[in-house]
Amino acid sequence: xxxxxxxxxLYLFLPKSVLAENTPESDYQYQLSQYxxxxxxxxxxxxxxxxxxxxxxxxxxxxxxxxxxxxRERTRSSFVRMLRQxxxxxxxxxxxxxxxxxxxxxxxxxxxxxADIAASIETQKDLAEYxxxxxxxxxxxxxxxxxxxxxxxxxxLISFRQKLDQQxxxxxxxxxxxxxxxxxxxxxxxxxxxxxxxDQNLDLITTQLTTYADQSYGRENAYSKxxxxxxxxxxxxxxxxxxxxxxxxxxxxx
Amino acid sequence: xxxxxxxxxxxxxxxxxxxxxGHFPSFQxxxxxxxxxxxxxxxxxLRYVLPVIALLFIIFFGLALGKSISNLxxxxxxxxxxxxxxxxxxxxEYQSAVEPIKQEIEKFSLSxxxxxxxxxxxxxxxxxxxK
Numbered sequence: 001x002x003x004x005x006x007x008x009x010l011y012l013f014l015p016k017s018v019l020a021e022n023t024p025e026s027d028y029q030y031q032l033s034q035y036x037x038x039x040x041x042x043x044x045x046x047x048x049x050x051x052x053x054x055x056x057x058x059x060x061x062x063x064x065x066x067x068x069x070x071x072r073e074r075t076r077s078s079f080v081r082m083l084r085q086x087x088x089x090x091x092x093x094x095x096x097x098x099x100x101x102x103x104x105x106x107x108x109x110x111x112x113x114x115a116d117i118a119a120s121i122e123t124q125k126d127l128a129e130y131x132x133x134x135x136x137x138x139x140x141x142x143x144x145x146x147x148x149x150x151x152x153x154x155x156x157l158i159s160f161r162q163k164l165d166q167q168x169x170x171x172x173x174x175x176x177x178x179x180x181x182x183x184x185x186x187x188x189x190x191x192x193x194x195x196x197x198x199d200q201n202l203d204l205i206t207t208q209l210t211t212y213a214d215q216s217y218g219r220e221n222a223y224s225k226x227x228x229x230x231x232x233x234x235x236x237x238x239x240x241x242x243x244x245x246x247x248x249x250x251x252x253x254x
Numbered sequence: 255x256x257x258x259x260x261x262x263x264x265x266x267x268x269x270x271x272x273x274x275x276g277h278f279p280s281f282q283x284x285x286x287x288x289x290x291x292x293x294x295x296x297x298x299x300l301r302y303v304l305p306v307i308a309l310l311f312i313i314f315f316g317l318a319l320g321k322s323i324s325n326l327x328x329x330x331x332x333x334x335x336x337x338x339x340x341x342x343x344x345x346x347e348y349q350s351a352v353e354p355i356k357q358e359i360e361k362f363s364l365s366x367x368x369x370x371x372x373x374x375x376x377x378x379x380x381x382x383x384x385k
Contacts, residue, residue: 035374042378049380058380065378072374079371124380131377138376149367156362163355170351223366230364241356248350 024085028078035071042068058124065127069118077111080104083148090155092162096206100151103144110141146219147209150226154205157233161198164240171244174252184251187243194236201233263289271301 042064049061084104087097114134121127168191178184205226212222262284268275270289275281292300 032372039375039378046380061380065380068375068378072378075374076371079369082369127379131379134376145371146367153364153366153368160355160359160362164352167352167355227364227366234359234362234364237359238356241352241359244352245350245356248352249348254348 024078024081028075028082031071031075031078035068035075038064038068038071062121062124062127066118066121069121069130070115073111073115073118077108077115080107080111080145080148083152084108087148087152087155090152090159092155092158094154094158094202096151096202096209097155097158100148100155103151104148107141107144107148110137142219143213146223147213150205150209150230153230154202157230157237158202160237161233164237164244167244168240171247171252175247178251181251184247187247191240191243194240197236198233201229201236205229271297271304 042061045057045061045064049057081104084101087100087104090097118130121130175184175188179188208222208226208229212226265275265281266284266289269281269284270292
């Protein structure tokens with residue numbers, strides 16, 4: 001009974017922040033603030049150590065570098081989790097999205113593992129070894145992160161396409177008897193054409209992402225090419241939406 | 255007889271106030287009448303105030319007369335009632351279910367990276383990094 005009262009007391013009077021849900025975004029904000037704090041400490045201790053190379057200063061600098069690395073890896077891990085959540089909340093289905101989610105899981109695990117490994121840094125030699133191993137994966141990880149960013153955008157565009165397809169499926173039976181009207185026939189043809197264009201651009205983006213993952217061309221170049229293809233999809237979707245609105249308003253009997 | 259006495263009284267009082275009136279013949283042949291005893295200060299004030307009062311009286315009298323004459327010729331006032339307010343028949347515009355999707359598409363930003371991860375130091379060492 002006493003425990004029940006204690007629980008009720010804590011539930012009612014504890015600050016809301018303590019009970020707040022730990023979302024990927026709030027976790028990311030927290031980890032980033034931790035990283036900034038430890039990184040500032042690291043810079044101070046490093047300066048002290050370089051000015052006065054005592055054992056004590058070295059230990060302090062090592063300790064702060066370790067804390068900053070752990071916070072950095074956790075920040076990256078929570079950032080990827082945040083992106084993953086954004087992709088899943090789009091509620092879209094496409095092979096690229098599943099690939100993106102797998103990539104996100106892989107990256108999250110990698111960064112968490114790196115945080116665990118960093119916790120065992122004790123000497124300058126450990127730190128140097130950790131850095132050299134870490135550097136080997138920096139570029140690959142950045143590529144994965146870039147691909148995730150594109151897939152995040154793509155997930156929303158695919159979800160728009162799916163919503164438009166649903167609306168088209170509802171309107172189509174009501175429109176089809178009126179295909180003798182030139183405007184209706186042209187509109188249906190245009191929708192089909194734009195749908196094909198979207199499929200073509202999705203295929204193109206899949207190829208562009210594969211090429212990008214192979215590091216065949218630079219980041220900026222890749223981004224501009226992929227963004228162009230995303231823009232084409234967005235344009236086609238807007239055209240389809242306009243056509244559907246026209247059908248809905250002018251050619252559906254109510 | 256009484257009427258003539260009143261007129262003479264007024265005339266003699268006026269002559270007392272305005273001696274200049276003695277030039278007119280009707281004021282020259284006045285019988286010797288007793289005039290009101292007014293002290294010189296009041297007399298001086300009356301000398302100037304009386305013409306002003308007379309002038310105002312004439313103006314107001316003239317205006318009142320003019321108004322009463324004009325009322326004889328003017329028609330009754332016409333009262334205009336306020337026009338009835340016209341309420342428009344509400345036109346309910348059909349809102350397509352595709353509209354919100356279209357708005358979502360138009361608002362969607364394609365800029366990448368979004369969100370942006372701030373630059374994090376990938377090489378935390380205790381030595382100066384040689385560039």
